[in-house]
Amino acid sequence: MNFPNRKRLILQTVDERGSIEVKELADLLQTSEITVRRDLGILANDGLIYRTHGGAMKVSLANNPVQFVNKTAVNAENKDHICRLAAQDIQEGDTIFMDCGSTVFRLCQFIRNKRIQVITNSLPVVNELLQSEVTINLVGGEVDAKRQAVHGLIAHEHVARYRANKAFLGVDGVSAQNGLTAHSETEAGMTLAMAGQADSVYLLCDSTKLEQDRYFQFAPLRLVQVLITDPKADPKVLEMYRKQGILVRN
Structure with missing residues (x-):
């Protein structure tokens, strides 16, 4: 699966679920965790997601205080x-x-x-x-x-x-x-x-x-x-x- 298709699925999944772990995304996209981490880094730099330890979170949630995001x-x-x-x-x-x-x-x-x-x-x-x-x-x-x-x-x-x-x-x-x-x-x-x-x-x-x-x-x-x-x-x-x-x- 190429990057544009992975990007679309990642954003759709994060939007629907609020947050997701790297391993779950790797299984969903049928790709390696290394590829998922690279993709998440790109999307986070573009401001499309919020990068968390071990995964990603919807930006609207990340705008809340850090305590709630972490919990x-x-x-x-x-x-x-x-x-x-x-x-x-x-x-x-x-x-x-x-x-x-x-x-x-x-x-x-x-x-x-x-x-x-x-x-x-x-x-x-x-x-x-x-x-x-x-x-x-x-x-x-x-x-x-x-x-x-x-x-x-x-x-x-x-x-x-x-x-x-x-x-x-x-x-x-x-x-x-x-x-x-x-x-x-x-x-x-x-x-x-x-x-x-x-x-x-x-x-x-x-x-x-x-x-x-x-x-x-x-x-x-x-x-x-x-x-x-x-x-x-x-x-x-x-x-x-x-x-x-x-x-x-x-």
Whole structure:
């Protein structure tokens, strides 16, 4: 495949998925990783993509603070696995909450063609879904520039006005003993607000966060009905969660 055709496929894939790893592109293009890295360097120099460690990212995402870009790119393959499973449970006509977590953000690429309503406090989610079939309801309130998200009292009041079929949420840590934990009360508050207004609560959490306790403990594990994680999760840990009544998928 010549460079113009590889360029077209690379840009199309990055646009659809938000980000992609070199190995995935090499498999898609049926070429070597060395060739892919060279192509990505050319496209990055032209300002068409943002070069990440191990892959590439959509320029519009890279314009967000570095912290969010880095979090989105970490464990990308596992996060995409989680989000593919989550998308299978989203039906046409659903109303869903999506918080500002980096894993939850990667759900966007799998729901773009669904006629659903998304209520979110995440600015990257809004940006990613603007040109899609999804109807967007952006939570109002104070913008946290670091998180690229809306938080605060008014944001909680906004969420309280709506009901959703499902809430797709992320946390900084989860454990069988201490439940859900976060790095700050701000993030925990929005998680609780969305969970309280949803018929079903889905926790999208890669295996690195399982049995990890963070600064602020804010809810028991029973707040969640479904935990979706990746294949690397310890089966013994997952069994502990199942014994607490959680539906676990990986």
